[in-house]
Amino acid sequence: MSFLISELDILNSFQHLVEKDDDNLVVVGSGDDAAVIKSQKKDLVHSMDISKEGTHFPENSNANDIAYRSIATALSDLAAMGAYPSFITVGLTSNKTNIKWYEDFTNGLEAIINEYDIKLVGGDITFGDLNICINVFGYPFMKPLLRSNAKPDDLIYITGALGKGRKGLIDWKNNKKSKYIEEFFRPKVRFGLSKYIASFASSCIDISDGLFKDLGAICKLSQVGAILRYEDIPITNDINDLAYGDDYELCFTCGIECEEMLRNKGLKSIGKITEGSNIKLTKNNKDINFKKTGWDSFY
Incomplete structure (x- = not known):
């Protein structure tokens, strides 16, 4: 029996699934900060990021800050790819029952999407331990920046x-x-x-x-x-x-x-x-x- 011992091991166990691309739509796949997908006008850059209470932000954090941070950390992957953001989706799992918490969370969402001129185009919500799943989509400023092109003496x-x-x-x-x-x-x-x-x-x-x-x-x-x-x-x-x-x-x-x-x-x-x-x-x-x-x- 083999045991998965790290985050990288688990990601590698999925690698063969994301390498399937019979239609040649994937320009850059798993391995970089985000994927690059062919579209009619220009390549689409996509990344997904999950933030979990107690792991990525402390318990009892302000909901406004949670929303802002969860999106900012996801957007950083696009910046690393030499891309700018266009739209996002937000998946929220939450056990909060106070409407004020959701108002604060919404205010945090509004603050960051206005700051970076992003469109919120959808999402989902369910009950459970607090975590947020952000999908970010954008386009390269020029060509995507990758992790794989560094050269000796750079x-x-x-x-x-x-x-x-x-x-x-x-x-x-x-x-x-x-x-x-x-x-x-x-x-x-x-x-x-x-x-x-x-x-x-x-x-x-x-x-x-x-x-x-x-x-x-x-x-x-x-x-x-x-x-x-x-x-x-x-x-x-x-x-x-x-x-x-x-x-x-x-x-x-x-x-x-x-x-x-x-x-x-x-x-x-x-x-x-x-x-x-x-x-x-x-x-x-x-x-x-x-x-x-x-x-x-x-x-």
């Missing part, structure tokens, strides 16, 4: 500091007033930078599961390794920010010819892509032994 970038969401959750649990609480409950989706890098980035992923794990996904699909310079990585708390996740920044790679252009945007390279398959962390040219990988909802 530079590695992230679009913002790591650990802000982590600190926000800690501060919320400790009843501490903090600007970081909004970073956790209402993360901003990096569509502006996604559009900016769409023409030259060689690969991209959103940092939802931790930099080490998500960069590892790029390295695996691109069949490369990486070196990260700890002193150049913007962090909020400590070294564990590299693996915690809940950042929803973008990690992307590009050729060295883009370095000055990105520096003018306030972005500094944090490392480079290498031959091989290992990810190495250094500080002032000395190796750091860092064994944490990243978020897995089954651990």
Whole structure:
């Protein structure tokens, strides 16, 4: 008897089902942040994200924040693909019986769909433990950004500091007033930078599961390794920010010819892509032994 031991194992067990495409409608299938599907005018980018109470947001969170966060984290997958959102569906499983809770949830939905000019086109609701399933659909700014095109000597970038969401959750649990609480409950989706890098980035992923794990996904699909310079990585708390996740920044790679252009945007390279398959962390040219990988909802 075999046992599934991680989220990735379970996803891999479904892989043969999503690879079936007799009509050649799937441009990019499972493996990236979202799927890309052929349509008559332009490719359609789709992703689905599930948020569960107690796992993806704490119990007793405000319903307004739950709605906003659940959609924002789903939209981040589109930003990672170099795509902008067009419409969403919302599936809600809830055991709440107070009408005020649903009014607050609706207000959170309205806030984020207005902020990003998205259409809510449908959904479903049923009774049960609180979780939200979001389907997001959109279109590429140019061509879809994938995880599989990083090349040796490409530079590695992230679009913002790591650990802000982590600190926000800690501060919320400790009843501490903090600007970081909004970073956790209402993360901003990096569509502006996604559009900016769409023409030259060689690969991209959103940092939802931790930099080490998500960069590892790029390295695996691109069949490369990486070196990260700890002193150049913007962090909020400590070294564990590299693996915690809940950042929803973008990690992307590009050729060295883009370095000055990105520096003018306030972005500094944090490392480079290498031959091989290992990810190495250094500080002032000395190796750091860092064994944490990243978020897995089954651990």
